[in-house]
Amino acid sequence: MTFGSGDERARGQPAETAEGWTRTVPFSERTVFRPGAGGGRGAAGRAGALDAALSRLGLCPPAERRPVLVVSGGADEIGPGPGDQPPGDQPGPGPGDQAGLRDGAGPAGSAGQRVPRQAATVLGAAVAAARELSGAILIDDGGGSVAAAASAADDAGGTGSPPTVLSVVSRHRAVGRGTPGDEEQEHTRVIEVDVAEGDTAAAWKPAVAATLAEGAPVVTVLAGGAAAARAEVLSAVRCGIPVFVLAWSGGLARQLGERRQRLHRPGRARLPHRSRRDGGSSLPTADRKAEEGTRGGPEAAAQSQSESEEVHEIVRHGDLRVLSERDAGALSRRLTWELQDEPVLKAAWQTFATYDRLATRLRRAFQRLQAVILGLGVFATLLALIDAEIGGRKLHWVVVAVPVAVSVLIAWSSRHARGPRWIALRAAAEDVKSEIYRHRALEGAAAPAEGSGRMAAERRRRMLKWLGDIEGRLVRTNAATAPLTPYDGPLPPPMAGSGCADDGLSPLTAAQYVGIRLGDQIAYYHSRVRHLHRLRSALEALAICAGAAGTLLAAVQVDPWIGLTTGVSTAALAALGYVQADANIMAYNRTAGDLEVLRQSWEARAAEEQEASSVVALVMKTEAVLRRERARWVHQMSEVLQELKDRQDLEPKKRPAPHDGSEGAP
Structure with a gap:
């Protein structure tokens, strides 16, 4: 060669x-x-x-x-x-x-x-x-x-x-x-x-x-x-x-x-290190x-x-x-x-990658900020109890500063609305991805005469209309209040629940759609169930252990420190309520089961029964199941974020006040 x-x-x-x-x-x-x-x-x-x-x-x-x-x-x-050896009697170089x-x-x-x-x-x-x-x-x-x-x-x-x-x-x-x-x-x-x-x-x-x-x-x-x-x-x-x-x-x-x-390379350009074998x-x-x-x-x-x-x-x-x-x-x-000359599909993948990357970043930032707020809340309770026991001017000001920092973080989170923006962008990204796979599967199911003629052009126009509707809905949400920086990485982007061997543009046969779209979504929901189950078990164990510690402290009459165990238990239960593990596990199992039924019913069909109309029905049913689950998740997370905001607005009123003396407790 x-x-x-x-x-x-x-x-x-x-x-x-x-x-x-x-x-x-x-x-x-x-x-x-x-x-x-x-x-x-x-x-x-x-x-x-x-x-x-x-x-x-x-x-x-x-x-x-x-x-x-x-x-x-x-x-x-x-x-x-x-390490390679040429076949035969390869003469050595002169x-x-x-x-x-x-x-x-x-x-x-x-x-x-x-x-x-x-x-x-x-x-x-x-x-x-x-x-x-x-x-x-x-x-x-x-x-x-x-x-x-x-x-x-x-x-x-x-x-x-x-x-x-x-x-x-x-x-x-x-x-x-x-x-x-x-x-x-x-x-x-x-x-x-x-x-x-x-x-x-x-x-x-x-x-x-x-x-x-x-x-x-x-x-x-x-x-x-x-x-x-x-x-x-x-x-x-x-x-x-x-x-x-x-x-x-x-x-x-x-x-x-x-x-x-x-x-x-950012910053001052430096020459990379090289070996000295080539004359130093x-x-x-x-x-x-x-x-x-x-x-x-x-x-x-x-x-x-x-x-x-x-x-x-x-x-x-x-x-x-x-x-x-x-x-x-x-x-x-x-x-x-x-x-491949597919400008509509390439534009759709670009849109999906932009929404997907922004949604991922917002989710991580939002979840980290909420974890910091919960952690600082527990830390503020601990400092207030220590201040009540030993006092001191320096510690007093730290006790005052921590609740202020928590209030600032809550106000920052509310002002930038990372949670609502994340939900809107994630829903839009999944809508675009659904339209991409639906379009490709219908292209693969179409007859050759249709794929290169009027029907193919009609499908492209319909896809453009759907993409326009998705973008129109997105710009009417909080997501449009911040920059929507375009994605500049490889396309299609690496993502969970997608086939690694898929080029992203080719029409999909029924077998490819079942493997790339349906099968990978089933695997994704099962992985999410396992993750949520582990997280739920850890948070429940933390809340139970904190409650048991509070009971033990009450038994030995160390009443002031019961507030700390109560704070830890409350934080664990708040995190558990935020992730909605029970509701999501049930919903994900139901969705994975519905998708599994569709896959098994398709694979049970004889080859002569897998005609184009059956492929279209399979695609429509699969995307309908995924769309129903997506709508449920958006509604549920919107309610969770509203409850979280209401609870955080009341949090400063319930936080213990610092001890106002500089001397230790008697």
Whole structure:
């Protein structure tokens, strides 16, 4: 398997190495692209030449636009990673190769970057899965990376159609010419870019992708890489194409990841610690190369300066998505999300993520504040009792200050209304999520003719109307009295009660809906029941123990300290009333039971009974059960918060007054 640009790999390198480590793509169709040969000058001429080249390959943009995925990065054949042994009798690298590997380059004579075998495995599997889910056209470098990944997916049981692979190579360094008999194997087409010696064809890959996409999504994924990959990524940045960077794969990808991290690091930028194995320098790769370039004369200094400026432009102005996960599934979900042209669903997920994050933050802040208020109330009682026993001016003022602090916190909580805002945002977030899954399940149940025509457009309009209604209800609540800062993390966001393998956009089959939506909600409610049961047991034990301690103190006639045990017991019972453990446990068990009945009744159906109308009925019943539980929770929590507010308003009147003397009790 090979990743990267043919220009980097082909400099003095054979087309194949030992069996098992390199695969040459059998190309079925070729054409030559001459920049500026489109009958005009400048951008118009180049666009005309690209259109003509794509037309000769039979890749005219179809009526239904297809996304494009560009694979970029390491220029050389994939070598063994740490601990890997190549199959067969793999010849060891020569002295020139060892020199190249020390500084992250490829074999002698190559400006490329050897990508670890793990990067090849991760990228290959992710690209194949993303292509199958999104139907994207793949743009390769002529080295076989995408075709090998697709074959690996087929070997693992993939059922998708053969991928459309377009390879962009330099005409002077074209590799992998196959025979006519190979056409059916990989369905690959090749554009040979007629560039001057020293120029790179890789820089034309983003332009080819943008022309081929005709407004559909275009994504570049970078693993490793060196000079030609840098030119390609720079071209992608200037075209406004997002670039997914596997920073852990080394080479240019690692360099961009480090620079991006330093750019967004808060405070003064500091150079990361690096080992001294590379000559004792602690500078990052790009800065170290620039420093070395100044020692090699004016030409080397100018080249290093140009490279540094290109990297700076990429990091500053590029839409870089730096990924640290070494998981093919995570990368596949990110690529699939970006490649699918579903603006309504993406906007819905963005809205849900915003509401969900804000609701989570408000819940945590509200619950912590209530815990502090209860704790300070008990502490104030303790201090008042100590003051009554021993007195003292300093302690007297502390006893006075603590109730004042409690009153300030209560007023702060009431003024900012974190509780009501949390409830409103959580209800809105769950409403949006329900609409997302309902829409996707109905898309999956629709016939193909409906999914691409008038019915699909009608479903999108209905979803937009529902989203507008949800937002309209939210802005009429306390939630609109504070900033609704948009979510800026990965989409769909990580959340409880959602399938980790779901890309968030693809239509759902009945089995997927049952597993991702229905099954995960059942698991979520059961987990909440277990959590509430443990919390209820702990609070009840605390209240009972405090009551028993009060009885014991009364028996030994230590009456003043009974107030402390009473305060602890009251705080525990107040917390128990706030969480509404009994009511919520009963409601969650009932909801989980209703959902379990729906799942079992669906799984008991024969295959011929699971028609589209039955899927629609299943979706509607499931979302109705969840909507009923959501309405119950909102009503119950609203009443709880009102009771909590009323009780806290009366709390200062019942708090014991501090002892007004400075001497101890007799």
